[in-house]
Amino acid sequence: MNHWLTAPILIPLIGGILQAFMGYAPIALRRTLAIATTVLMLVAAIVLLVLADDGSYRLYAFGNWQPPFGIVLVLDRLAALMLVMTAVLALFCHIYAIGGTDESSRQFHGLFLFQLLGLNIAFLTGDLFNLFVAFEVLLIASYGLLMHGEGTSRTVPGLHYVVLNLAGSAVFLIAVGMIYSVTGTLNMADLAVKIPQVAEENLPLVKAGGMMLLVVFGLKAAILPLCFWLPGAYSNATAPVAALFAVMTKVGIYAIIRVFTLIFGSQAGELAGLGMDWLFPLALITLTMGVIGALGAASLRKLVAWQVIISVGTLLAAISFGTVAGTSAALFYLLNTTWVVGGLFLVADLVDGQRGSAQDKIVTAPRIANRTFLSVLFLMGAVAAVGLPPLSGFFAKLLILKSAVTESDVAWLWSVLLIGSFFTLIAYSRAGSIVFWRNVEGHIEEPQKLTPSLSVSASALISLSIVMVILAGPISRYAEDTAAQLHDTSAYTDILSKPMVGEEK
Structure with a gap:
């Protein structure tokens, strides 16, 4: 077993616990510890990315229990990609937060690190x-982060966010109970084996x-x-929190890719391609719907929040094809949209600080x-974000357009995506x-100092949208290898x- 697999979990866990006991420590010390923790997490994620690039699966079984028993961590190319994407976003969000956002709460950095803990467990x-x-860990931390800062404008959107996610958690628990009652397991690898064998009744x-x-x-x-629930919740959160939340919707997308490719994929018999x-x-x-919302957005934050929804629709359209090309294109676009949307939330906040009472309103x-x-x-x-050349969004959307195969898919995807991109361009231009x-x-008196x-x-x-263009070849190669690995469920x-450990091979 490779102990590196525990690093993305242990690092934010230890850092978060230390932050919880350091609430009254000097803020400079808390900031130093927070940034150091995030940097270490990024280093660990990069190490795992290098390890995963050989195409093999690495397993860490807590307590040395043989799967499907016990708690297991599994590292593959997809998990490593998500870890690096999250760590890069988190580092720059954390750097932005020490510019003053973290001053209104002694527990900001602790909640931030606990959310990263939940994200890394999920991946x-x-x-x-x-x-x-993992969903519960990251959601509990996100509830606190969403309410972070001054003002009452976060209360109602925050309440909607909490209630909907609590309902979702209840449905999740019921769903896994139903599956367990039939299969007797919740280990994903074991489910991939047992789902095709489920009796007809x-x-x-x-x-x-x-x-x-x-x-x-x-x-x-x-x-x-x-x-x-998303535009109100994201647009009212503080800038580094909203930017970090750019990865939250990607957790749901990751879960769809993982579960419905591995468990309900092409090998699942009568349940293949479920949903x-x-x-x-x-x-x-x-x-x-995201494009319509962007056209009607009254502020930059709302515009970027609707961009999150646009990206979700674009990603899931490519994933729904269930092909290596579609999944590969979606993964390339995933990196682009997560980092760019996070950056746009931060830019919107900088504009807000420069415009006095006009804030970020359009x-x-x-x-x-x-x-x-x-x-x-x-x-x-x-x-x-729109997908214009020469930045990475153009290449990402081009790959998605090329991933459509059937005439029907080509007609619908090309028309909706291209027309939607045109109107999104109008929204940003306006x-x-x-x-x-x-x-x-x-x-404007006393604009915020940059x-x-x-x-x-x-x-x-x-x-990073420029960096992705420069590294488009390696990133595309990694995305293609990741998609191929995902669709080869036997491995x-x-x-x-x-x-x-201790057993003979």
Whole structure:
């Protein structure tokens, strides 16, 4: 067993516990510990990415219990990719937070690290029940982060977020109970073996459980009609929290990829492709709803929040094809949209601090300080989000368009995605021209100072769209290898026969 697999869990766990006991310590010490913890987590994620790139599955069994018994962590290319994506986003969000956002709560850094703990467990776990546990860990931390900061504007959206996710957790628990009652296991590898063997009289129960899981993961991913909580919750959160939340919907998407490729994939007999017939049209409708919301957005934060929903629809449309090409394209787009949306949330907050009472509302106001710098960042983020050349969003959407095979899929995907991108471009053009260029006479008193921590973190996340273009070859190769590994489920089930420590091979 490779003990590196526990590092992404132990590092934020220990860091979060230390932060909980350091609430009254000097803020400089808390910030230093927080950044150090996040950097260590990124280093561990990169090490795991290098390990996973050889294409093998690595298993860590707590207590040395042979799967399917006990708690297991499984590392593959997908898990490593999600860990690195999250760690990079978290590092720059944390750097932004030390610019002043963390001052209003002594427990901000502890909650931040506990949320990373939950995310990392979700990506590494090889068990459905522990996936439920991971969701609860990250959601409990996210409740506190969502309410972080001053003002009452977060209360109602936060309440909606809490109630919906509690309902989703209840459905999740019922679903895994239904599946366990038939199969006698929740280990994902074991389920991949036993689902095709389910007796005909038990198929409806397992099918119902699987569809309930799809609903739960759809709620986490914010797919229509389970997406209306997101714009209010995200747009009212503090900037580093909203930016970190860009990865929250991707947890639901990750769960759909993992569960419905491995457990209900092509090898699942009568349950193969469960729910995928519903996923494609719902994805396109979600994308359309996101575009409509973006066109009507009254503030930059709301515009970026609707961009999250647009990205969810785009991702799930590619995933619903159930092909290596579709999954590969989705993974490339996943990196682009997560980092760019996170950066746009930070840019929107910087604009807010420069415009006085106008905040980030899409209305005319006196000319802001640092207009050139902020407008260039917004332009780059918008170009990458919409999918225009030469930034990474263009290549990501091109791969998604090419992944459609059948005439029907090509017609629907190309028309909805291209028309949606055009209207999204209109939404960003309207917002940018009004906020940055349509100025009125006046003077804004005491605009927010752009400190290095604020400027660097926002710039870095947006600039990753350029880095992805430079590294498009290696990233595409890794995404293709990851998709191929995901669709070869026999290799995953081999972990059931891997020897434990002390056993002969």
